[in-house]
Amino acid sequence: MMEAVAIPPFERFYEQHRSEVLRLLRKRLGAERAEDAFQETFLRALRAYGRLEHGAHLRAWVLTIAQNVALDTLRRARPTEELVETPSTDARPAYAELADLTHGLGPKERAAVVLRYGYDLSYEQIAAALSSSPDAARQAASTGIRRIRRRIAS
Numbered sequence: 393m394m395e396a397v398a399i400p401p402f403e404r405f406y407e408q409h410r411s412e413v414l415r416l417l418r419k420r421l422g423a424e425r426a427e428d429a430f431q432e433t434f435l436r437a438l439r440a441y442g443r444l445e446h447g448a449h450l451r452a453w454v455l456t457i458a459q460n461v462a463l464d465t466l467r468r469a470r471p472t473e474e475l476v477e478t479p480s481t482d483a484r485p486a487y488a489e490l491a492d493l494t495h496g497l498g499p500k501e502r503a504a505v506v507l508r509y510g511y512d513l514s515y516e517q518i519a520a521a522l523s524s525s526p527d528a529a530r531q532a533a534s535t536g537i538r539r540i541r542r543r544i545a546s
Contacts, residue, residue: 399447402438409451410434413458420462429465433458486510493540500524501536508533 400408413433417426436457444453487506494502503522507513508529513521518529 397446397448399441399444399450402441405437405441405447405450405454406434409454412451413454416455416458417462420459421465425465425469429458429461433461436461494536496543497536497539500532501539504529504532505536505540509537 399405410430414426414430417429417433420426421429433454437454444450487510490506490510494505497505500522504518507518507521508515515526515529515533518533519526522529522532524532
């Protein structure tokens with residue numbers, strides 16, 4: 393049978409884990425919001441600390457609390473109103489907008505790039521339009537983008 397690990401005093405627990413908790417929260421939330429989330433994390437830990445039965449996995453426990461606080465913070469930061477779609481004022485179709493970038497590409501590559509990035513079609517939809525497979529459509533779009541990038545970089 394496993395022997396229960398003693399629970400250290402909260403102060404020692406705090407000293408052992410505070411830097412790792414703060415690092416995780418800064419990574420998830422950024423420096424500004426991490427400070428408040430850090431305090432909330434240890435406040436929640438303090439409230440529950442007396443109910444712990446053993447101290448075997450305290451690091452994982454406090455990091456789980458920090459992760460939950462980070463998720464709560466991000467959920468609260470999301471806009472609650474529905475975004476209203478504004479009508480598009482583009483007069484030119486996507487193929488015309490991309491014409492300068494796609495000139496010099498082969499017909500399949502040009503079509504794959506325009507359909508993928510101009511019209512936001514899936515590779516399955518592009519494959520149906522080009523009478524090919526989704527893998528071939530993905531390859532044509534990828535090759536086209538690589539050629540465009542090389543031309544722009546040079």
